[in-house]
Amino acid sequence: SQTIHQWPATLVQPVGSPLSLECTVEGTSNPNLYWYRQAAGRGLQLLFYSVGIGQISSEVPQNLSASRPQDRQFILSSKKLLLSDSGFYLCAWRGPADTQYFGPGTRLTVL
């Protein structure tokens, strides 16, 4: 069966520090991968999605970037965090049957 992992689960970072969040998927190949951000009490904002290795589409201009170095690995990065980057970051994958599955999320607090 398919499993999606995210780490770390929680992260507290100072403003201006770098960021690296990792997402990996097990039990499937060539998935579509997605990064979402969810502000407190708000909906899901799509940040990036990828249909293959090295293929990244950005939905929202920001100081974040994404990379897909391996088929089942998706990384969200920033060189300098802003206060507004705080939120709940969710990775998701989409399989051949269209269904999108979410990971457990990373709670990021920027102080």
Next chain:
Amino acid sequence: GENVEQHPSTLSVQEGDSAVIKCTYSDSASNYFPWYKQELGKGPQLIIDIRSNVGEKKDQRIAVTLNKTAKHFSLHITETQPEDSAVYFCAATLSNTGNQFYFGTGTSLTVIP
């Protein structure tokens, strides 16, 4: 692009009553409509989905209906229980593509014991 609207934003029901959440979409090409349940501090979990070639789908106490002509779909939860309390999101997408999912803004459901 696609636009999904979801209502109501908050919903309180007595335990045992039914709850209905409604979504509308704008792109008639969308053909896959999932519903997610998100508990506090967790990632959204798929609870039911429907494709455009079907008008209704049921799974125990949960059902989803789709009206393609009116471009709206609804989630129905019967015999609600306190553990149904969560935020529910609807979504729309075009299947078999690399297209993104378009999500509603969420409904916070509270089931009062």
